Amino acid sequence: MRTAIIGAGKVGYNIAQVLSKEGHDVIVIEHDEDRGKIVEENLDVQVLVGNGASAKIFAQMDIEHIDLLVAVTEFDELNMLSCMLAKQHGVMRTVARVRDPDYADDVQLAKNPLLGIDLLINPEKVAAKEIMKLIKIPEALNVNYFAGGMMQMLELMVQPDNKMVGKALKDIRGRSRFLIVAIIRREQVIIPRGDDKLKTGDRLFVMAETDNMKTIERSLGFEREMAHSVMILGGSRIGFYLATLLEGSGLEVKIVEKDYAHCRKLAALLDETIILHGDGSDVDLLQEEGIKDTDVLVALTEDDKLNLLVSLLAKRLGAGKTIAQIRRSDYVPLIETVGIDVAVSPRSLTAEAILQFVRKGNFLSIAILEQGHAEVYEVVITPQMSKLVNKEIKQINFPKGSIIAAIFRQGRAIIPGGQDILMAGDRITIFAAAHVANKIEGLFH
């Protein structure tokens, strides 16, 4: 597949990296020469310097033979224009990043055939939706849904007071089936066996049917406490989208914003949310607004360092869960070790979302976890897959570091056990550590 990526920012770079690694031909168009050079040095891609909507660049990249165009520059209009022109040149699929809510929230615009955008992606909205999932299940560090929401996979941190600490997994009984897909212990991804024991500080990936998850959590020693109040620092676009999503869910939502004029704008757009004018790092303000009783604090200011600081501060003042927006993804692993519960990076989320759309086929990655240390794949079993079809799971020689997490068969979701038999037509979800991804692919040929 020949892919053109316009804009070599964080998102563009990320997508170029993944696609090029997967063996696709990637052309990156970047207007900044220096940035272009960096891309060229680090990735096995072709770099063109210039304007991604110009006839000159189109000719250079041989637009007629491009299969996919991803426009992720800083400029919405340029992204949309590139897609529109590319479509007219016969490009099959186009993706545009559009951030301005005036465009991004316009459902008609995304569908307008004249614009020719197949996927219109709004990073802020994607991030807000991700945060929303985490607020709904406050004890989880990560929430993923599969099979149209029927299956849920949570990442849960084992606290010292968990009464299951020290128990072997085979001794933990749930009222319905569940699977501990993986344990992250000291940054190592472990696919557990029955005699592995839970330890304090473990992060568990638990797969179960969404409806049963709450009772499963209880058998694992976790208690789901519904969030009642959310405080959002920074009334940026993510903050606004998040508040919009939260409105009507019965939670008390507050937004703290520094700029008074922006406060007024938000107040005009939101109905139930309490808009507070002030600085998020102001301890008096946080205490005055009851940070102690706040279930979830979400730090979404433009400044990574401020988000980090305020989240730590809020945690110390007694806030329940803290979620911080961190734009520089190299900070992310560090952040979760210092006590902030979840770091969210809109750019990585955008890259993930675009990759999920782009990669279609029998074998597709549907979630990237732990900053790429683990991945979730979905595979449709075809009769040709002789190594798999009509075999019991325990007979299949799965590479170490991977596991079948769920099976979807005729509209039903199954948590698999060793004696379950795979059948043609099944859609299976596989959890795998990053280093075994290639080996897994071999199973399906």
Add this chain to the structure above:
Amino acid sequence: MQKKLILSTLGKIMIILGLSMLIPLAVSVIYRESLAFVFLVVAPLTGGVGFLLYYCFKTEDRMRPKDGFAVVTYGWLIASVFGALPYLFSGALPHFADAFFETMSGFTTTGSSVIDNIEILPKGLLLWRSLTQWLGGVGIIVLFVALLSTLGVSGMQIFKAEMTGPIAEKIRPRASDSAKNIWLIYIALTLIQTILLALCGMDWFDAVNHALATTSTGGFSTKNSSLGYFDNALIEWITIIFMLLCGVNFSVHYQVLKQKSLAIFFKTKVTRIYLIIIAAATIFIVVDMLSETTNGLGETIRCAAFQVVSVITSTGFITDDYDQWPHLAMATIIFLMFIGGCAGSTSGGMKVDRWVILFGQARHELQRTLHPRMVTRLKVNDLPISDHVIINVAIFFFLYIFICIISTLFIASCGIDFFSAFTAVAASLGNVGPALGAFGPTESFAQAPVLAKYLFAFLMLLGRLEIFTVLVIVLPQFHFNRHEHRQKH
């Protein structure tokens, strides 16, 4: 203030007023009434004076906001003075105070009357009486804006000064087009109601008069016992629906027609609340009355709904003497007098819009005591309301209540009992018409002292023009003109 411009504009208004008198003239001629001679004198007199004013003070000056207020207030006063002449000259109301009261009550769509026996009046005069209401309903001057598109930008100034409610909306890019559209909806509603009433057995003359008085939410009837005279359930339900419709913002009607969707009535917050208030008040009254009445449930509901809609839209038609109702029902009626219909309608009172704004802001103020740094923006129908408008509405509320109290004191000092005085003031200021007690639905204002009649008439004007337009004229700065000032020194 540009005196020349104002005088010439007033002249134009009078020409239109003079022309409108040709309609009752024609009716008098058709019914072969001697009254025709009165209109034959008054119509040319009004038009002639108007033409003289217009001709002598013709100017190219552009209208400024200040002038808009002056044109509207003086325009209404002059219209009421000249409009009173037919009553005076025909001998129906020999005293000027009475004739002025009746005309003001007409133009402001109040509907209180000083005439004890309406049924003996000649038909031409009855029609003139209904016509004053109809002209005043949407606004004499809005009609003028609609007819004379040459006003250009300044049209909006007048439009704002005369339209009801805290925010004047333009439904079309041009003020004159907006005015035209409003008038078209208004005329259509009137015609439809006339036909429906006639189909239900009213004679054409009564049907026209009652339609004029319903769509303007005025409430003048051609019968002494108002709509109760006909004792016809269908007529009452038709009237309820048309009163209800005319209490809704005309720009909502415009949207409903344009988008061809009745759902807009319920999607618009103010209209929704207006309908909820009506439903709630009706239920209150029905429950309260059921214990005492011997009538069936259906009749009680019709009776309560009629009176609730009649009072909240400030129409003032009567089918049942609410002065005889039980206490809760009576209190509900008084409460409704203060609510009024929706902004941009022909109804009077404080308007549901203002109540919605005040309640919304009250909620925000309460929240702010909990969260001192909270920033709030009030929204009505999803549009943010500027702080300026909120303050304006709060001050309006204050002035409304203040004027009510002071006027009640004044009327009481004329020797009228407190209850009658208070409700009459509320009914005049709210343009409702019939009050309770001495000025109740079965009584008239005939026995009120002369001074009280002038005060009531003034209150009607204050209520119709929503206080500010009239009060601003009283400010000394209003008449202060920098240009003239410089010439003196």
